[in-house]
Amino acid sequence: MTSAVQTATRKALPPPTERYTILGWLQKNLFDGWFNSGLTIVALGLLYALLRPLLNWAVNTARWEVIPANFNLILRGQYTAEQVWRLWLALYLLAFVVGFAWAANTKIIQGELIVLFAVPLLLMLVPFFDGGIRINLLIVEAAGLVGYVVGRVLPQRQSRLGVYALLIYAVVLLFILRGGSGDTGAWAAVPTNLWGGLLLSLLLAVFGIAISFPLGVLLALGRQSKLPAIRMVSVLYIEFIRGVPLISLLFMAQVMLQLFLPDGFPTIDRALRALAAVTLFSAAYTAENVRGGLQSIPRGQYEAADALGLSTFHSMTFIILPQALRAVIPVLVGQFIGLFKDTSLVALVGLFDLLGVARTVLGNPNWLGTHQEVYAFIGLLYWIFSYMMSYTSRRIEARLAVANR
Amino acid sequence: MSEQSNGNHIIVCKDVSKWYGEFQALRDVSLSVKPQEVVVIIGPSGSGKSTFIRCINRLEEHQSGDIIVDGIPLTHDVRNIEQIRSETGMVFQQFNLFPHLTVLENITLAPIHVRKVNKAEAEENAMALLDRVGIPEQALKYPGQLSGGQQQRVAIARSLAMKPKIMLFDEPTSALDPEMIKEVLDVMKELAQSGMTMLVVTHEMGFAKEVADRVVFMDGGEIVEVGTPQHFFENAQHERTKLFLSQIL
Ligand SMILES: Nc1ncnc2c1ncn2[C@@H]1O[C@H](COP(=O)(O)OP(=O)(O)O)[C@@H](O)[C@H]1O
Ligand SMILES: [Mg+2]
Numbered sequence: 001m002t003s004a005v006q007t008a009t010r011k012a013l014p015p016p017t018e019r020y021t022i023l024g025w026l027q028k029n030l031f032d033g034w035f036n037s038g039l040t041i042v043a044l045g046l047l048y049a050l051l052r053p054l055l056n057w058a059v060n061t062a063r064w065e066v067i068p069a070n071f072n073l074i075l076r077g078q079y080t081a082e083q084v085w086r087l088w089l090a091l092y093l094l095a096f097v098v099g100f101a102w103a104a105n106t107k108i109i110q111g112e113l114i115v116l117f118a119v120p121l122l123l124m125l126v127p128f129f130d131g132g133i134r135i136n137l138l139i140v141e142a143a144g145l146v147g148y149v150v151g152r153v154l155p156q157r158q159s160r161l162g163v164y165a166l167l168i169y170a171v172v173l174l175f176i177l178r179g180g181s182g183d184t185g186a187w188a189a190v191p192t193n194l195w196g197g198l199l200l201s202l203l204l205a206v207f208g209i210a211i212s213f214p215l216g217v218l219l220a221l222g223r224q225s226k227l228p229a230i231r232m233v234s235v236l237y238i239e240f241i242r243g244v245p246l247i248s249l250l251f252m253a254q255v256m257l258q259l260f261l262p263d264g265f266p267t268i269d270r271a272l273r274a275l276a277a278v279t280l281f282s283a284a285y286t287a288e289n290v291r292g293g294l295q296s297i298p299r300g301q302y303e304a305a306d307a308l309g310l311s312t313f314h315s316m317t318f319i320i321l322p323q324a325l326r327a328v329i330p331v332l333v334g335q336f337i338g339l340f341k342d343t344s345l346v347a348l349v350g351l352f353d354l355l356g357v358a359r360t361v362l363g364n365p366n367w368l369g370t371h372q373e374v375y376a377f378i379g380l381l382y383w384i385f386s387y388m389m390s391y392t393s394r395r396i397e398a399r400l401a402v403a404n405r
Numbered sequence: 406m407s408e409q410s411n412g413n414h415i416i417v418c419k420d421v422s423k424w425y426g427e428f429q430a431l432r433d434v435s436l437s438v439k440p441q442e443v444v445v446i447i448g449p450s451g452s453g454k455s456t457f458i459r460c461i462n463r464l465e466e467h468q469s470g471d472i473i474v475d476g477i478p479l480t481h482d483v484r485n486i487e488q489i490r491s492e493t494g495m496v497f498q499q500f501n502l503f504p505h506l507t508v509l510e511n512i513t514l515a516p517i518h519v520r521k522v523n524k525a526e527a528e529e530n531a532m533a534l535l536d537r538v539g540i541p542e543q544a545l546k547y548p549g550q551l552s553g554g555q556q557q558r559v560a561i562a563r564s565l566a567m568k569p570k571i572m573l574f575d576e577p578t579s580a581l582d583p584e585m586i587k588e589v590l591d592v593m594k595e596l597a598q599s600g601m602t603m604l605v606v607t608h609e610m611g612f613a614k615e616v617a618d619r620v621v622f623m624d625g626g627e628i629v630e631v632g633t634p635q636h637f638f639e640n641a642q643h644e645r646t647k648l649f650l651s652q653i654l
Pocket of ligand 1: 425428430448449450451452453454455456457
């Protein structure tokens with residue numbers, strides 16, 4: 001009792017904060033006592049010994065010219081040069097939609113938003129970009145800003161509008177990239193076998209994720225269904241897909257699918273077939289991950305929803321799935337990062353994704369022996385996008401943590 | 406309101422039996438409840454109290470006997486089940502609030518999607534209910550930020566938002582720290598006085614004495630004895646009842 005009275009009269013202190021100078025930090029973490037200091041010095045020595053040849057190579061020996069010389073190929077494969085403006089148009093729209101969706105979702109200015117806005121400006125600093133690219137990057141930046149401003153004008157928070165905008169964008173994007181049916185003019189068709197490089201890798205990953213996610217959720221629900229037929233189909237599908245490697249699905253889609261189709265059936269696009277394989281593959285894993293989330297929801301949640309008279313559909317949409325999906329965000333993002341990297345397997349069935357164009361570059365006699373440079377650069381691109389995904393997932397988790405206690 | 410042959414009872418249970426696999430959890434339970442009546446169910450752990458009240462809103466399915474709620478027979482017909490559920494509120498021992506939704510969203514969800522009430526009206530009603538259970542200032546918090554007693558009061562408000570005719574309580578205070586029991590019981594007493602039909606599984610004999618019209622003692626899946634609270638305190642008939650009462654009083 002006495003202590004309660006005391007604390008009530010004492011002023012509340014702010015929680016202690018840890019603040020160091022750089023030197024203070026160094027001392028506390030690296031040179032705290034002779035043993036610690038010794039370890040630090042040994043580690044630094046080892047690092048130097050290991051990194052010196054690498055640095056030496058990167059600065060003196062490496063023929064980095066190979067990257068600027070093949071930059072277009074790496075970014076977009078054989079996409080028709082006269083139609084490249086359409087890729088820029090797609091980027092303007094993307095910037096606009098992202099800016100809009102962001103502002104529709106939250107009006108708070110966060111660090112990530114500033115980083116996002118910095119990206120086009122930073123890219124303008126890349127030394128070998130010409131004036132045309134820089135102007136286009138400026139337009140991208142402007143489009144993003146305009147989208148953001150439009151989103152902020154909305155009277156209140158409307159995340160749903162942002163989602164709709166992204167969905168519409170996905171459809172418009174495909175139309176812009178693919179073009180009309182003619183061979184000439186502004187909207188000349190660019191068949192998908194010309195799409196390549198980073199463009200193809202990202203498209204395969206983004207559409208693969210976006211389509212396999214709802215499919216996987218449905219399969220997970222199907223696996224729990226009370227109807228034996230639905231349950232069995234789901235289980236069979238999931239277990240079959242999980243039992244075969246992706247590469248075999250890709251080969252099946254490329255080689256065997258055509259055998260099964262009747263004569264005279266129009267050949268399905270190769271890129272589309274690869275996308276189908278990647279999507280169907282990913283859906284089975286999504287289903288299993290989502291099932292894990294569903295199992296983590298206590299029975300009481302279902303019962304409370306039932307007792308309130310909610311239909312199965314409402315109870316799934318508003319109570320069970322939101323909680324189940326939140327619980328598995330880290331796993332799902334991990335799986336999606338895996339999917340993004342696995343799209344490189346399409347190079348083995350003759351598509352020119354990032355890995356595919358890398359092999360093309362290396363097959364060019366002018367660039368013999370530049371394996372390290374090309375693969376290091378491709379690796380860097382993969383890393384950047386994978387890291388972005390994992391960073392985003394951690395931010396989302398942190399933001400949801402409050403509601404999840 | 407269509408009335409069944411049993412006069413003006415709002416809940417009619419006749420010879421209800423329920424098995425879990427081979428194990429019989431309810432044996433020919435018959436009990437009828439009049440509108441505005443408050444019935445308290447007591448009995449040792451495992452005697453079938455929860456099973457019984459959970460059969461009334463079909464969280465458990467009984468295998469034989471009849472259950473008729475507000476004139477609607479409980480059959481496999483999904484429409485009947487959904488209708489009975491929307492007229493019957495239930496409060497659980499573990500609260501079972503939706504942790505990802507705010508207090509206000511917990512309360513308005515079912516009225517909006519089941520009763521098709523518009524959002525503004527549902528929120529207004531929810532605030533009135535939060536006022537009634539004494540925690541209007543917690544509306545925008547998440548359940549995890551509330552104390553147990555507050556959570557249980559939110560759960561009561563959530564059920565009331567559906568404007569039920571009957572409220573079922575399954576040991577609503579058993580998971581609470583002692584100092585929070587009273588705040589929940591007070592809300593329940595107020596509810597009883599307002600004329601709500603209530604079926605309450607509880608061991609709070611003070612509550613039973615004060616508000617119950619009838620007390621039901623269950624043991625081994627059967628109703629052993631029914632009477633007024635007075636009857637139970639002064640001249641319980643069966644040995645099993647006396648033994649049980651001597652243990653909890
Ligand atoms: N889902 C279940 N499966 C099997 N047995 C159960 C289940 N639920 C309850 N029981 C059994 O039924 C009996 C009655 O349980 P319950 O209604 O929860 O009792 P009470 O609420 O009176 O403590 C107990 O013996 C219990 O073990
Ligand atoms: Mg019980």
